[in-house]
Amino acid sequence: MKKTLWIGLGLTLLFLLAAAVSLLWTPFDIESLDIRNKLRPPDAQNWLGTDHFGRDILSMVMSGARTSIAVALVAVGIGMGLGVPLGLWAAARRGAWLDEMIMRGNDLIFAFPSLVIAILITAVFGASAVNAIIAIGIFNIPVFARLSRSAALSLWQRDFILAARTCGKSAFRISYEHILPNMINLLIVQGTIQFSLGILAEAALSYIGLGAQPPVASWGRMLADAQTLVSIAPHVALAPGMAIVLMVLGLNLLGDGLRDWLDPKLRVTRA
């Protein structure tokens, strides 16, 4: 096992833990404002200081982790849940009009800049965490559909699939029982990468005011709020900024490490 995997895993678990803890407890209540204590630098009481409304930034970051992770996780879930079956279906019917329809549909979604469409969706249906999830989720579908189709296509050529076919198994059972288990490591690695992209997308949407609405904490909105305060209270911007950087870095390292570890070919060549 590589060192990067451990660092990535550690960072990811740290934020997952922070998000989980924030469900039950945060150092301070983030919904009650304390204007008199605004913009206090980090000290023993407020480990990361307070923001322009006197809220504890550590509590906000913990709570924001929950928002980011929830949005990204559900969005990746939508992408996987719809994209993988579509990809498997297209691979099973390779060359048929159904394959064409699914893959051209994917191309259609890929052709749009994802963030622009996400902005459109949230602007039309209203800014909220749920709409942000849907907007980010839609763009995860073609990623997984394409990945699983190409992986499945090469698997379909293998001898053990041929054996399964001669046994009379249906395409559905072959996809489900033989193809899917053989590409699960690919999906995990891609899922980790998409998860980190989802975190970034959520931060971008809430930075421009189209993500979770106040009083729900969100890293992107914390950054936007801190923007004009950078010169007088840099810690207000630093905390959510570092949170985004570390979370995304952690997920990417984790994804890289998992790929090295899960891919038997890479493991052999590197050993």
Next chain:
Amino acid sequence: MNNQFIKCLAPLALAAWAGMAAAQDNNINVAIQLEPPNLDPTGGAAQAIDSVLYSNVFEGLTRFLANGAVTAGLAKDWDISDDGLTYTFHLRDGVSFHDGTAMDADDVKFSLDRARAEDSTNAQKGLFADIADVSVVDPTTVVVTLSRPNGNFLFNMAWGDAVIVAPESIGDIASNPIGTGAFKFSDWVQGDRIELVRNPDYWGDKALLDAATFRFISDPTAAFAAVMAEDVDAFVGFPAPENLAQFSSDTRFQVLVGNTEGETILAMNNGLAPFDNVLVRQAVALAINRQEIIDGAMFGLGTPIGTHFAPHNPAYKDLLALSPHDPERAKALLAEAGYPDGFTTTLKLPPPSYARRGGEIIAAQLRDVGITAEITNLEWAQWLEEVFRGKDYGLTIVSHTEPMDIGIYANPDYYFQYGDPEFAAIMDRLNAETDPTKRQLLLQDAQTKIAEDYVNGYLFELAVATVAKRELNGLWLNQPTAAVDLTAVHWAR
């Protein structure tokens, strides 16, 4: 070695000198937050139109001074008949529009008739509602007859919506405004800037600057960067109050904090349950902590108000005692109104930070008494559509920057849908009254009435911050009307 050093420095010094010479130009770059949608102050409602053009390009019969007083404009003086119905305006001689045509009584009649016409698009038609007839006596004399006495008439004629325009140039006024002011309109690059140049044929004291460029920066971060980098010489209505301390301590800049006519209110939809119940409105008013909002959203800039009236106005009545911060009583009032567990409503917020930040603070304060206010952030166009015209909201925060606009409460169709007949009666008496003392008493009755009915949550009087280069003189401190009057601005060097 030494020689080489000097050789290297010489071109640099030359370049620096050239740069200084450029800065010595008698021009100014002034930034405001919003770009005007068009350039017709008599046809558009946007405040930004007046910010750029009022007094600079367009003038009315009377005008506002920097201290809010009303003085002679294009009319050098006037006579008022004893019954208060007939105003005879004596116009200044030799005033011409920027296109060379003369400004005379016919233009005044044209402007006033156009503004009060049935199909007029004037945003403040109420200013002209009492005019029964405008007649031309000779080229420098106009008689305006009112249908009823109006003690506010000269004040009304000073508004940006009542400026004098010419029939010759009215066709494309929205893109090429032709007025009588000390500056001529020169160019408008949409999305970027509006340029004005000095009018050499101005009838009064000529402008001290050769040219002025207006730029439009609404993003607080960009505004900060533009002033810091000295891309603009002045920013009128600086959007980020948290940065003002930094400018004050910088020797390159001066910070002017003045008052405005902007009553910032938490507007409640009086036509929508539960805000049709006065007990609920009172509960909301008592749930609000004004000082927290001023400190948290405006970094201390702003004066608390207890009614819809500017505190610097002599007729202002301090009614803050009617709505002190008292969450316990607010809860009791909610229970009395039939909402012991509170209720859920919408809080729709336009872009300025007083609304966005103030909204988060108010939502937290309302939560303390059991009211859940769901925040929706809107752009101005959406806000005008949904809230102002569509009346599809529960709560909203907005600053009413028109001077002396308490009359809006008499209009039942206004977006907060109050229009109490008793209040309308006070307004009618006020409009008919010309005696200053009695007018003042009626104005105070009106203030008391809307404060006791808790029509809206009255938050604070908006302050305006101007950040300018230290050598710049003559900018307005206060904003008695939306205006960036550059006619007296000059460089001290």
